[in-house]
Amino acid sequence: MSATAHAPPAFLATLRELVRCNQAFEHYSAAHVRTLGLTPAQFDVIATLGNTHGMSCKELGERTLITKGTLTGVLDRLEAQRLIERRADAVDARRTHIKLTGAGEARFAETFGRHIAHCDRAFSRLPAPELQQLQTGLLRLREAFEKESRT
Helix, strand or coil: CCCCCCCCHHHHHHHHHHHHHHHHHHHHHHHHHHHCCCCCCHHHHHHCCCCCCCCCCHHHHHCCCCEEEEEEEHHHHHHHHCCCEECCCCCCCCCEEEEHHHHHHHHHHHHHHHHHHHHHHCCCCCCCCHHHHHHHHHHHHHHHHHHHHCC
16 A cells, blocks of 8 residues: 655634634633633633623524534623623513623723733734734625535
8 A cells, every 4th residue: 555645725824823723812811811801711701791781592692603512601601790791582582681780881881991902912013904914704604604504
């Protein structure tokens, strides 16, 4: 049996850079979020609920980057800190509506802008046209994966 050498697919270098970029962002972002007294998952929930009237648990799960199994524990801890409240949905009691409390809104106001400014330090190293080009490319890549997932 002879081994045939195959050239790696052209996308592997891009995939590797995409994963490494995500890891670098997570490290940079998470370190700052922890200085704000939150875990990355807690910040994700507070940031997602901020400036809204709240949302269902399902919608929150779809809008955050948190898995369903992890989300329940994060919500439990945020509720224990009185940063969120959960109530049965007014229309469908089987659904849970989650919103920030007054303390949660204050925490959002205190942390969100600070974290955006922190992230801006890294993003501002790239000129606006390059950021737009990256956004467009990532959108097209996501759409390609979504189309392939439906086939």
